[in-house]
Amino acid sequence: xxxxxxxxxxxxxxxxxxxxxxxxxxxxxxxxxxxxxxxxxxxxxxxxxxxxxxxxxxxxxxxxxxxxxxxxxxxxxxxxxxxxxxxxxxxxxxxxxxxxxxxxxxxxxxxxxxxxxxxxxxxxxxxxxxxxxxxxxxxxxxxxxxxxxxxxxxxxxxxxxxxxxxxxxxxxxxxxxxxxxxxxxxxxxxxxxxxxxxxxxxxxxxxxxxxxxxxxxxxxxxxxxxxxxxxxxxxxxxxxxxxxxxxxxxxxxxxxxxxxxxxxxxxxxxxxxxxxxxxxxxxxxxxxxxxxxxxxxxxxxxxxxxxxxxxxxxxxxxxxxxxxxxxxx
Amino acid sequence: xxxxxxxxxxxxxxxxxxxxxxxxxxxxxxxxxxxxxxxxxxxxxxxxxxxxxxxxxxxxxxxxxxxxxxxxxxxxxxxxxxxxxxxxxxxxxxxxxxxxxxxxxxxxxxxxxxxxxxxxxxxxxxxxxxxxxxxxxxxxxxxxxxxxxxxxxxxxxxxxxxxxxxxxxxxxxxxxxxxxxxxxxxxxxxxxxxxxxxxxxxxxxxxxxxxxxxxxxxxxxxxxxxxxxxxxxxxxxxxxxxxxxxxxxxxxxxxxxxxxxxxxxxxxxxxxxxxxxxxxxxxxxxxxxxxxxxxxxxxxxxxxxxxxxxxxxxxxxxxxxxxxxxxxxxxxxxxxxxxxxxxxxxxxxxxxxxxxxxxxxxxxxxxxxxxxxxxxxxxxxxxxxxxxxxxxxxxxxxxxxxxxxxxxxxxxxxxxxxxxxxxxxxxxxxxxxxxxxxxxxxxxxxxxxxxxxxxxxxxxxxxxxxxxxxxxxxxxxxxxxxxxxxxxxxxxxxxxxxxxxxxxxxxxxxxxxxxxxxxxxxxxxxxxxxxxxxxxxxxxxxxxxxxxxxxxxxxxxxxxxxxxxxxx
Amino acid sequence: xxxxxxxxxxxxxxxxxxxxxxxxxxxxxxxxxxxxxxxxxxxxxxxxxxxxxxxxxxxxxxxxxxxxxxxxxxxxxxxxx
Numbered sequence: 005x006x007x008x009x010x011x012x013x014x015x016x017x018x019x020x021x022x023x024x025x026x027x028x029x030x031x032x033x034x035x036x037x038x039x040x041x042x043x044x045x046x047x048x049x050x051x052x053x054x055x056x057x058x059x060x061x062x063x064x065x066x067x068x069x070x071x072x073x074x075x076x077x078x079x080x081x082x083x084x085x086x087x088x089x090x091x092x093x094x095x096x097x098x099x100x101x102x103x104x105x106x107x108x109x110x111x112x113x114x115x116x117x118x119x120x121x122x123x124x125x126x127x128x129x130x131x132x133x134x135x136x137x138x139x140x141x142x143x144x145x146x147x148x149x150x151x152x153x154x155x156x157x158x159x160x161x162x163x164x165x166x167x168x169x170x171x172x173x174x175x176x177x178x179x180x181x182x183x184x185x186x187x188x189x190x191x192x193x194x195x196x197x198x199x200x201x202x203x204x205x206x207x208x209x210x211x212x213x214x215x216x217x218x219x220x221x222x223x224x225x226x227x228x229x230x231x232x233x234x235x236x237x238x239x240x241x242x243x244x245x246x247x248x249x250x251x252x253x254x255x256x257x258x259x260x261x262x263x264x265x266x267x268x269x270x271x272x273x274x275x276x277x278x279x280x281x282x283x284x285x286x287x288x289x290x291x292x293x294x295x296x297x298x299x300x301x302x303x304x305x306x307x308x309x310x311x312x313x314x315x316x317x318x319x320x321x322x323x324x325x326x327x328x329x330x331x332x333x
Numbered sequence: 334x335x336x337x338x339x340x341x342x343x344x345x346x347x348x349x350x351x352x353x354x355x356x357x358x359x360x361x362x363x364x365x366x367x368x369x370x371x372x373x374x375x376x377x378x379x380x381x382x383x384x385x386x387x388x389x390x391x392x393x394x395x396x397x398x399x400x401x402x403x404x405x406x407x408x409x410x411x412x413x414x415x416x417x418x419x420x421x422x423x424x425x426x427x428x429x430x431x432x433x434x435x436x437x438x439x440x441x442x443x444x445x446x447x448x449x450x451x452x453x454x455x456x457x458x459x460x461x462x463x464x465x466x467x468x469x470x471x472x473x474x475x476x477x478x479x480x481x482x483x484x485x486x487x488x489x490x491x492x493x494x495x496x497x498x499x500x501x502x503x504x505x506x507x508x509x510x511x512x513x514x515x516x517x518x519x520x521x522x523x524x525x526x527x528x529x530x531x532x533x534x535x536x537x538x539x540x541x542x543x544x545x546x547x548x549x550x551x552x553x554x555x556x557x558x559x560x561x562x563x564x565x566x567x568x569x570x571x572x573x574x575x576x577x578x579x580x581x582x583x584x585x586x587x588x589x590x591x592x593x594x595x596x597x598x599x600x601x602x603x604x605x606x607x608x609x610x611x612x613x614x615x616x617x618x619x620x621x622x623x624x625x626x627x628x629x630x631x632x633x634x635x636x637x638x639x640x641x642x643x644x645x646x647x648x649x650x651x652x653x654x655x656x657x658x659x660x661x662x663x664x665x666x667x668x669x670x671x672x673x674x675x676x677x678x679x680x681x682x683x684x685x686x687x688x689x690x691x692x693x694x695x696x697x698x699x700x701x702x703x704x705x706x707x708x709x710x711x712x713x714x715x716x717x718x719x720x721x722x723x724x725x726x727x728x729x730x731x732x733x734x735x736x737x738x739x740x741x742x743x744x745x746x747x748x749x750x751x752x753x754x755x756x757x758x759x760x761x762x763x764x765x766x767x768x769x770x771x772x773x774x775x776x777x778x779x780x781x782x783x784x785x786x787x788x789x790x791x792x793x794x795x796x797x798x799x800x801x802x803x804x805x806x807x808x809x810x811x812x813x814x815x816x817x818x819x820x821x822x823x824x825x826x827x828x829x830x831x832x833x834x835x836x837x838x839x840x841x842x843x844x845x846x847x848x849x850x851x852x853x854x855x856x857x858x859x860x861x862x863x864x865x866x867x868x869x870x871x872x873x874x875x876x877x878x879x880x881x882x883x884x885x886x887x888x889x890x891x892x893x894x895x896x897x898x899x900x901x
Numbered sequence: 902x903x904x905x906x907x908x909x910x911x912x913x914x915x916x917x918x919x920x921x922x923x924x925x926x927x928x929x930x931x932x933x934x935x936x937x938x939x940x941x942x943x944x945x946x947x948x949x950x951x952x953x954x955x956x957x958x959x960x961x962x963x964x965x966x967x968x969x970x971x972x973x974x975x976x977x978x979x980x981x982x
Contacts, residue, residue: 039597
C-alpha cells in the first residue's frame with residue numbers, strides 16, 4: 005500500500021532507518037542518565053545529610069507517609085495546593101520549622117522561634133546564638149513572622165512526633181542543598197513591597213504587614229501588665245509564645261493536651277501514676293515539661309520554658325489555664 | 334441481524350461498566366478538591382486535600398486502564414479471528430482489579446496519620462508519590478493484573494509472522510505497560526533519582542505506552558466504524574507509533590529540568606518535546622482522512638463523537654498545551670503551577686478517557702444486541718463533558734498564569750494570603766465547569782448503563798420519526814469538511830498555541846520581571862480562550878458535517894473482520 | 902519528485918532550527934564535565950541532526966497518508982462508474 009506501483013519500494017528501508025534512529029536515541033538517553041548520577045557531578049545526596057542526629061532518608065519516609073506531595077510541590081512536582089518545599093529550609097531555617105511543624109495549624113510567633121533556639125541542637129544547626137541573628141540569617145523566617153505571626157494557617161495539624169519533625173527537617177535540609185539548575189527562578193522584585201503587586205485586599209494587607217499587627221501580642225502583653233487581670237495577660241502570653249499552637253483552649257488534643265477543664269482535674273501520666281492539675285503541677289509542666297508526661301503523649305516534644313519566661317509570666321499563663329478550667333466546669 | 338461474532342468479546346462489558354462507576358467517583362472527588370481550593374478548611378483534619386487528591390488521580394488512572402482493558406478485550410478476538418485465550422483468567426483479572434481499587438481507595442486515607450506500612454524499607458500500604466500513591470501490596474496486584482493482560486493478549490493473537498502493525502502496537506503496548514510499571518516499585522532515597530524513575534512510569538506510560546495503545550485502538554476503531562483499509566491504517570499506526578517514540582523517548586527529559594539532574598537535559602527535553610506534537614498532528618489527519626473516505630452516514634454518532642473528541646483533545650491538551658510549557662524557557666515559569674493542570678486535565682481525560690468512552694459507546698450497543706438506540710443522550714453527554722472540560726482547561730490556565738506571576742515573578746509564597754486571593758476568579762470557575770462536567774458524566778453513565786435495557790419502544794418510534802422527517806439541506810455548518818478547511822482549523826489552534834507560548838516566554842522579559850503583568854496576562858487571555866473556542870467550533874463543524882450525511886442503522890460488525898497481514 | 906525532497910528537507914531544517922532556538926537552556930554554568938563547552942557543541946549538533954530526521958520522517962509519512970487516501974478514492978470511483 006505504501007509503495008506506489010512503478011516506483012522502487014523503499015518503505016522497508018525507511019522503517020529500518022526509523023528503528024535505527026530510535027536505537028541511537030536510546031543510547032543517548034542512557035548515556036545522559038549515567039552522567040546525571042555520577043559522584044563527580046557533585047549533587048547533594050541524602051545519605052550524607054543529618055539534622056540534630058536525624059538522617060534525611062528517615063525524613064523522606066515521613067515525607068512520603070504523610071503524602072506531603074499531595075498538597076505541596078517538591079522540585080515543582082506535586083499538587084499546587086500549597087507552596088513548594090524544595091528550598092524552604094534555606095529560607096526559614098531549622099528553628100522556624102521546629103516551631104511550625106508540630107502545630108502546623110498556626111503560624112509561629114517570634115517568641116515561639118526563640119523558644120526553639122533555646123535548644124542547643126537547633127541553635128547549633130542554625131549556626132546562630134540569638135533570635136536576632138537568626139532572623140537576619142533566615143529572612144524567610146523574619147518575613148513569615150512579620151506577616152503571618154499567630155494567624156491561623158490553612159494546613160491541618162498532623163500527628164507528627166518529635167522524631168518525625170526532626171527527620172522532616174533533615175530531609176528539607178537535604179533538598180535545600182540540592183543543585184536544581186536555577187529553579188525556582190529568583191524574583192527580581194519584592195512582591196510584598198511592590199505597590200502594583202498587591203493581590204490581597206488593601207485593608208487586609210495593611211493589617212497583616214503593619215508593624216502594629218505584627219507586634220500586637222507583645223504590646224498587649226507589656227501594656228496590659230498592670231491593668232489587665234492575670235488571666236488576660238496569660239492569654240496574650242500564650243498566644244505570643246506559641247503555646248496555643250499546640251494546646252487548644254477547649255478539651256481537644258492538638259499536639260499537646262487541651263487546656264479546657266484541665267485545671268483541678270486528675271491527670272494520668274505515662275508511668276501509670278496520676279496527679280492533680282494544680283498550680284504547682286502546671287508550673288512544673290511549663291518549666292520542666294519532661295518531668296511528668298501525660299499518658300498517651302510522646303515525651304520530649306515540648307521544650308523547657310525556664311529560660312524564656314520569668315516566674316511572673318509563668319504564673320500569668322497558669323492563671324489563664326485556671327480560668328479555662330473554671331469556664332469548662 | 335446484529336450480533337457479535339465471538340462470545341468472549343462479551344467479557345469486555347464488565348470492564349466498561351466498572352470504568353463508568355469509577356469515573357463517577359473520580360469526578361465526585363474532583364468536585365470536592367475544587368471546593369477545598371475555595372475553602373481550604375473544608376473537611377480539613379477529616380479528609381485532607383492530599384487524600385482526596387490521591388483518590389482523584391488514582392481513580393483517574395484506574396478507570397482509564399479499565400477502559401483500555403475493555404477495549405482490548407473487545408477488539409482482541411476481531412484482530413485474531415478467534416476467541417480470547419483464558420476467559421477464566423479474564424474473570425479473575427476483573428475481580429483483582431475491583432479488589433485493588435477498593436483496597437487502594439481505603440489505604441490512601443492512612444496518609445492523614447502518616448501510616449505507610451513500612452516493611453523491609455518498602456511502604457506496603459501507601460507511599461505518597463504523585464500518581465504512584467499506591468503501596469507495594471497494590472503495586473504487586475496491579476503487576477499481576479498486567480501480566481494476565483499480556484498473557485491473554487499474546488495468547489489470543491495469531492502467530493507473530495502474521496502480525497500487522499496493529500498487532501505489533503497492541504502487543505508491544507501491553508508488554509511495555511507491564512515492564513515500565515516495575516520502575517515504580519522501589520523506595521529510592523535520593524530525590525533526583527526517585528523523580529527520575531517516577532517519570533519512567535508516568536511519562537513512558539502516558540507518552541509512550543498509552544499513546545501507542547491509543548493509536549492502535551483508534552486505528553482499529555476507524556477500521557470498524559468506517560471500514561477503512563487495514564493496510565493504510567496499519568501504515569498510519571506504524572508511523573504514528575514510531576513518531577511517538579522518536580519524539581517521546583528523549584522527550585521524557587522535559588521532566589528532568591529541575592529535579593536536580595544536570596542542565597543538559599534542558600536542551601534535550603525542550604528540543605524533543607518540541608517534536609512531540611508531530612505524531613498527534615499525524616493522528617489528527619489520519620482520523621480526518623478515514624472519516625471522509627466514503628460519504629456514508631455514521632451509524633453510531635456518540636461513539637464517533639468521543640473518538641473525535643479524543644483525537645482533538647489530544648491535539649489541544651497534549652499537543653498544543655504540552656508544547657507551550659515544555660521548553661526550559663517557558664517551563665521554568667509554568668512548572669509547579671496550575672498551568673500544568675490545564676494541560677494534564679485536557680490531555681489525560683481527553684486523549685485516554687474519551688477513547689474508553691468511545692469504545693464503550695461502540696461496543697455496548699453491539700453486546701446488548703441493539704439495531705439502533707436513542708443517540709441523543711449520548712450526544713448531549715458528549716457536548717456537556719467536552720465543553721466543560723475545555724472550560725476547566727481555561728480556568729486552570731488563567732489561574733495558572735496569575736499564579737506564575739504572583740508566586741514566581743513577585744515571589745509571594747503565602748498561598749492563603751497572597752496567591753489564593755489573586756487566583757480567586759479562576760478558583761471559582763473550576764467548580765462551576767466541574768458541575769456541568771459532573772452532570773454530563775451522570776447522563777453518560779446512566780445512558781450507557783441502561784442502554785437497550787428499557788427504552789426499545791421509544792427507539793422504534795424515534796427511528797420512524799426520523800424516517801418520516803424530510804431530509805434537510807446541509808447548512809453552513811453541515812457542508813462537507815474539506816481537507817483545506819480542516820487544515821485551517823488546525824492552523825487556527827496552533828496560532829492560538831503560539832500566542833500562549835509567547836505569553837509564557839514573556840515572563841523572561843526584564844520589565845515583566847520587574848512587576849508588570851500586562852503582557853503575559855494579555856497573551857494568556859487571548860491565547861487560551863482563542864484556542865478553546867477554535868477547538869469547540871471545529872468539533873461542532875466536524876460533527877455537523879457528519880450528521881448531515883443522514884441517519885443509518887447500527888448494522889452488523891464488518892462481516893470480514895480485517896485479516897492479519899504482514900507489514901508492507 | 903526531487904523538488905518534493907528538497908522542499909521537505911528545507912522545511913525540516915527550518916523547523917528544527919526554530920525548535921533549537923526555542924530550546925535554548927534556561928541555565929548553563931558549564932560546571933560539570935558533561936556540561937563542558939565541547940560537549941554542549943556535540944549536544945547541539947547531534948540534537949539538531951536527529952530533529953531534522955524526525956521532521957523529515959514526519960513529513961514523508963504524512964505525505965504518504967494523503968497519497969493512500971488519493972489511491973483509495975480513485976479505487977472507489979472505479980468501483981462505481
